[in-house]
Every structure is written in C-alpha cells, then in structure tokens.
Amino acid sequence: MITKDEILNLENTLYGAIKNNDTEILDNLLHTDLLFVVPSGQTITKEIDLQTYREGNLKVEEIISKVEELNIIADLAVIVLQMDLKGDYNNKPFEAKYRYIRFWKEFPDGIKVVGGSGMAI
Structure with missing residues (x-):
C-alpha cells in the first residue's frame, strides 16, 4: 500500500532530478x-521527456511546489x-505558475509516474 509520505518523498526526488538534469533518476521514476x-x-512519452533533458533543452533552476x-x-x-517554475526552455528564460496532476502507481520494481498533465495558471 502506497503512503502519502512515500509520494511526497518521490515528488521531492523528482524535483531534484529535474533541477539537476539527472536522467538516470528520471528514468527510474x-x-x-x-x-x-x-x-x-x-x-x-517517457522517451520524449528524457530526450528533452538529455539534449539540454529544458533547464529548471527553481521549483516551488504546493500540494x-x-x-x-x-x-x-x-x-x-x-x-512555480523558473528556468530556460530552448534557450528562452521562463518563469511561470503551473498546476500539475500526476499519477503514481506501485509496481514490483517501485512506485512510478504513469501519467499526468500540466497547465499554466
């Protein structure tokens, strides 16, 4: 059974991987x-998302989240x-507020993101 604490910890791990451009951790999550x-x-898809980070097209400097x-x-x-996200996408700076929904599902090899959506607010 998944716990809320596990999900909050995974969210924080995800933010760290995004900010550090850590495709290995992203690949696992x-x-x-x-x-x-x-x-x-x-x-x-997962591959498109990972490619964005591998190619350095998205650089996130700051993530402030509120559940x-x-x-x-x-x-x-x-x-x-x-x-609240601040960073650079395709060499263009951005700073904006978004609302995200993310779906985490438990598998034998861990809890992973299976879907979601984000929109500017």
Whole structure:
C-alpha cells in the first residue's frame, strides 16, 4: 500500500532530478508507458521527456511546489499541485505558475509516474 509520505518523498526526488538534469533518476521514476500532457497541449512519452533533458533543452533552476490534493487509491496515488517554475526552455528564460496532476502507481520494481498533465495558471 502506497503512503502519502512515500509520494511526497518521490515528488521531492523528482524535483531534484529535474533541477539537476539527472536522467538516470528520471528514468527510474517514470514508467515505460508514461503519457503526459505538457503545458503546450502536446502529449509526450517517457522517451520524449528524457530526450528533452538529455539534449539540454529544458533547464529548471527553481521549483516551488504546493500540494493541493493527494489521494491514495489502492496501488495508485493522484497528486495535484501548484508549482512555480523558473528556468530556460530552448534557450528562452521562463518563469511561470503551473498546476500539475500526476499519477503514481506501485509496481514490483517501485512506485512510478504513469501519467499526468500540466497547465499554466
């Protein structure tokens, strides 16, 4: 059974991996069949997400998150957060507030992100 503390710890690990451009940790946290709708409206896969970091197209300097909701449903966790992000995308600086929903699911090899979405607010 997944706990709220586990999900909050995984979220913090995810933020650290994003800020440090750590594709190894991201690879471990994201499920192979991940589908995620990014703020532009595009649906991306795990490989597209990892490629963005590998190529250095996205650099996040600051992540400030505020959890709005966190529900545990058996082996699935649904988290809704507000995030203030500051960084650089394709060499263009950005600073914006987003709302994200992320779905974490428990597997034999750990809890992984299986889907989610983000939008500017």
